[in-house]
Structure formats: structure tokens, C-alpha cells
Amino acid sequence: MSWPFAPFQRLARRIARPTGKRSGIEAGAPGRRWTGASTVTDPRNSTLVARGPAAARATAAVLNSPQGARIEEAWASALVGKGWQARSRHPDADTARTLSAAFELVVAQHLVTLARAVVRDGEAFARLRIGPDDRMRLQLIPAEQVDPTLTRDLGNGARIVSGIEFDADGEVVAYHVLPEAPGTPFTAYLAAVRVPARDMLHVFDPLFPGQVRGLSWLAPVLLKMRDRDGASDALLMQLKTASLLTGFIRDPDGTFAGFEGEAQGNALNVALEPGAMRILPQGADVTFSTPGSGLAQAVEFMRAQDREIAAGAGLTYEQLTGDLSEANYSSARVGLLEFRRRAEMLQKTLIEGQFLAPLWRRWIEVEALAGRIEATGAARDDFMAVRFVAPGWQWVDPAKEVAADVAAIEAGLKSREEVVAGRGRDIDELDAERARDAGGEAA
Incomplete structure (x- = not known):
């Protein structure tokens, strides 16, 4: 007669026995645990397929959901804030101030709209146009107006992918733009117009090498x-x-x-x-x-x-x-530091690298062609030289931050220019204001 608990012991040993030997990288191994898991084998094409529906759903979320609206506004304010400053490095101070002020007038009204489009749609397009007065103007166009359905082989290695034309070396040479945005009332469908790449700015955060179009930041x-x-x-x-x-x-x-x-x-x-x-x-x-x-x-x-x-x-x-019931100074600072690090990265690569810097170069070229500036020969480099100042950041406890900055400057760990730039100011402008204040006090 067998011991009555023997069947239970055999069952316990069977459960404890490994069902299979684990070897190699589990993320790439087969098994029942991976049944039904999603995979993305070609992320470049997957983003092209998903970008349209994702952008439409993100738009609905921004308009109808408090979380969606908050995500868009939080990122737009982080990228743009109170605005960017252009600081021409031209050796003549009066010329530098004139150039900086004129350029800021061109871009200031478009920055917030552009940042919102980048977050909501995953990308933003700005078309550079020359007005009747020979001055450059910006026209922000909807992402769907760059024809996403236009994809074909042009031969000899050239191709059009989702409305963007590449040459044989993979460089963007043109954008194919519809005359009107899809869904515009009282408009008939017309063929896309080929716009040279030098007259278009495409701002998006590529997630994968070779990615052509942007994906909404709300997609995850x-x-x-x-x-x-x-x-x-x-x-x-x-x-x-x-x-x-x-x-x-x-x-x-x-x-x-x-x-x-x-x-x-x-x-x-x-x-x-x-x-x-x-x-x-x-x-x-x-x-x-x-x-x-x-x-x-x-x-x-x-x-x-x-x-x-x-x-x-x-x-x-x-x-x-907006719930601060569980937040304290330390946790708020740690969270904001991580957010600020990512925001500064995106400011540098997207707003400055893909929008402001190429726009400045094109704007200087247009001003030179119109005869308003003499940007020829060696003088061209003086006009092209520019520095952009991102909006500053407000901290949880400004008194502690100021004291820390003063101590860092005195210890030689930071320069005044670095501290002033971190607050969204230009040091030359600040010194000029301080000189005026000192002159007024002396008088």
C-alpha cells in the first residue's frame, strides 16, 4: 500500500521542475509567455502607417481630454516658454541688434503653434515664402498637406517617400505639398506641388535611423x-x-x-x-x-x-x-531635473537645430539678395554668426538656486554667461542694462 500523500509529492516535484532550460537572450527566445506580444520588425514603415491615425487620435485627445491638452501645453511651454532670443554675433553692435530684432519678429508668432504641432502630430512643416516686398515670410502648413500618399521610385536611386523626395545619396531635395490641406471646404483635389528643400523646414524627433515622418508624442x-x-x-x-x-x-x-x-x-x-x-x-x-x-x-x-x-x-x-498633495521640495526638484534634461535636449535638436538655425541662414541669404545687407565675401561669415538663447527655467526655491549659482561662480565651477543663459537671458544685454542702471544711480 502506497503512502497516501505520494501523489501530492509527485505533483509538487513536477511543479518545481523547470519546464525548459533558459539560455541566450530571453527577449529573442520563443515561448508561450511571448504569445500575443506585439513586435515591430520594420519601425520605419510602421511609423509611416501609424502616423496618420495616431495624429488624428492625438488631435481628438488634445481637444477632448484634459490629459491630452495638458501634455501638449506642458511640452509646448517647455520647448518655447516665453520665447527664444536671437543674438547676432556681428562685430558691429548696432547691426547685430537690428538683425536680432528683425529675425525675432519673423519667428515669434509661429513658435508656439509649431511646438504644439510637433507634440500633437509628431512633426511640423514651415514653408518659406518671399512676399511682394521681397521679405521672407513663414507659412506653417498642416502635416497632412505634405502628401503622405505620394510614394514612388524616381529611378537611379532617387525616390519619394510619403511626400518627401530623396536623391540617390539619401539627402532630402524637395517636399511635395498639396495646394490645400485635406478637408479644406470648397476645394478640389489638385496635384502636389514640388517645393525645394531649401524653402521648407521639417521639424520632428526621429526615433529610428532612416525615419522619414514624425510620430505623435502622444502615441505611447x-x-x-x-x-x-x-x-x-x-x-x-x-x-x-x-x-x-x-x-x-x-x-x-x-x-x-x-x-x-x-x-x-x-x-x-x-x-x-x-x-x-x-x-x-x-x-x-x-x-x-x-x-x-x-x-x-x-x-x-x-x-x-x-x-x-x-x-x-x-x-x-x-x-x-496638477496634484501636488504628495510632492515635496526634493521630489519636485528631482522630477523637474529629469524633465529639464530632456527638454533641453529637444530644444537644442528640434527648435534650434531644425528650425531656428537653418531659418537664420536662409533669412540672411534673402536679406542679402534683396540688397538690405552686404553679406558678400568675408562679411558673409559675420552676418551668419548667431547664437540662440533658449527660454529660462524657474525653480522650486529661487533663493536656494541663486545662492548655489553665486557659490558656483565664486568657486570657478560656472561662468556668469552660463548662469545667465540658463535663465534665458543674454549676458551682453544684461550687462548693458546693469550699466544703464548704474549710470542712472550715479546721475
Whole structure:
């Protein structure tokens, strides 16, 4: 006779025994645990396929969802802030000030719109046009106006991919732009117009080498936001019904337990009055519904969803929700430092590298061709030289930050120019203002 627990021992040994030997890189290994997992084998084409639907859904999220609107505005304000300053490095101070002021007038009104488009649509296009007065103007065009359906081989290695034309060396040479944006009222479909690359600026953050078009920054969280909005609506309806107190009377005798009210068939609608007391017949019972149960757990779950959305959007939880109940100085500073590091990277590569710097060069060329500046020969380099000052950052505790900057300057760890630039100011402009202030005090 076998020991009665032997079958259980054999089952325990079978469970404890490894089901398969693990070797190599698990991320690339087969197995049941990977069944149903999504894979992206060709991210360049995948972004081309997904960019249109993702941009449309992101637009809806920005217009209809508080989280979507907050993501767009938080990133746009981080990239643009109160505005960028152009500081010409021309050796003549008056010429430098004139150039800087004129250029800022060209770009200032477009920066916020461009930043919002980059976040929402994943990309922004600016067409450079010459007006009747021979001055350059910027025209921001919708991403869909650069024909996303136009893809074909031009031969000899040249090609058009999603409205962008490449030469045999893979360099962008032109953009194929529709005369009107898709969906514009009272317009007929016309063939796309070929615009040389020197007259177009394409601003986007490429995620993969060889990526042609941008993908909405909301793409990682769009589905999560949709589910979160559905859960929020359901929770709101639950809260509404929680205010409705409903009672159920069980009366075996069918006499309504002595209550009076409006009879509907075999049912009786009874209204309760404050302070009323009833003595129920033997066997009768009254119970009340509890629709508000479990709301505390639901609120915590919603917070967890917000944290996931914030992480996917590159924001802190406090930036996404405005909820500062659990924040303190240390946690707020750590979160803002990480966000600022990424924002500064995107400012440098997108706003300055893909928009302001090439726009300045093209603007100087147009001004020279129109005869307004003498940017020929050796003087051309003087006109091309420029420095852009990004908007400054406000910290949680300005007094501590100023004291730390002063100590760093005195210790030789930072220069005044670095500190002033970090606050979104130009040191030459600041010194000039200080000199004026000192002159006024002396007078």
C-alpha cells in the first residue's frame, strides 16, 4: 500500500521542475509567455502607417481630454516658454541688434503653434515664402498637406517617400505639398506641388535611423488615455448614483408592510421622510443599496493610471495632473531635473537645430539678395554668426538656486554667461542694462 500523500509529492516535484532550460537572450527566445506580444520588425514603415491615425487620435485627445491638452501645453511651454532670443554675433553692435530684432519678429508668432504641432502630430512643416516686398515670410502648413500618399521610385536611386523626395545619396531635395490641406471646404483635389528643400523646414524627433515622418508624442499613451477616460466616466456615473439611496422591502404577506405610496402593478413606490419611524410586521425586512462602495480603491487605481500616462508622455505626475498633495521640495526638484534634461535636449535638436538655425541662414541669404545687407565675401561669415538663447527655467526655491549659482561662480565651477543663459537671458544685454542702471544711480 502506497503512502497516501505520494501523489501530492509527485505533483509538487513536477511543479518545481523547470519546464525548459533558459539560455541566450530571453527577449529573442520563443515561448508561450511571448504569445500575443506585439513586435515591430520594420519601425520605419510602421511609423509611416501609424502616423496618420495616431495624429488624428492625438488631435481628438488634445481637444477632448484634459490629459491630452495638458501634455501638449506642458511640452509646448517647455520647448518655447516665453520665447527664444536671437543674438547676432556681428562685430558691429548696432547691426547685430537690428538683425536680432528683425529675425525675432519673423519667428515669434509661429513658435508656439509649431511646438504644439510637433507634440500633437509628431512633426511640423514651415514653408518659406518671399512676399511682394521681397521679405521672407513663414507659412506653417498642416502635416497632412505634405502628401503622405505620394510614394514612388524616381529611378537611379532617387525616390519619394510619403511626400518627401530623396536623391540617390539619401539627402532630402524637395517636399511635395498639396495646394490645400485635406478637408479644406470648397476645394478640389489638385496635384502636389514640388517645393525645394531649401524653402521648407521639417521639424520632428526621429526615433529610428532612416525615419522619414514624425510620430505623435502622444502615441505611447493614446490607448491608455482612452481607457482611462472611459473608467473616469464610469466612476463619475457611479458617484452620481451613490447619491440615490434606494431601499428594498421584503414582505412575505404582500401587504406592503404597512407602507403607503404610489402603486404600480404589484410594486409600491415609497418615499421616505426625515425622522420617520416604521414598525414592520413580522417577517418583513428592509435593505438599502450601497452604490458608493469601492470608490476609494477606484481613486487609487485612477492615480496609478495617471502615473503611467505621465511616464509615457515624458512628464512628471504633478505636471500631468496638477496634484501636488504628495510632492515635496526634493521630489519636485528631482522630477523637474529629469524633465529639464530632456527638454533641453529637444530644444537644442528640434527648435534650434531644425528650425531656428537653418531659418537664420536662409533669412540672411534673402536679406542679402534683396540688397538690405552686404553679406558678400568675408562679411558673409559675420552676418551668419548667431547664437540662440533658449527660454529660462524657474525653480522650486529661487533663493536656494541663486545662492548655489553665486557659490558656483565664486568657486570657478560656472561662468556668469552660463548662469545667465540658463535663465534665458543674454549676458551682453544684461550687462548693458546693469550699466544703464548704474549710470542712472550715479546721475
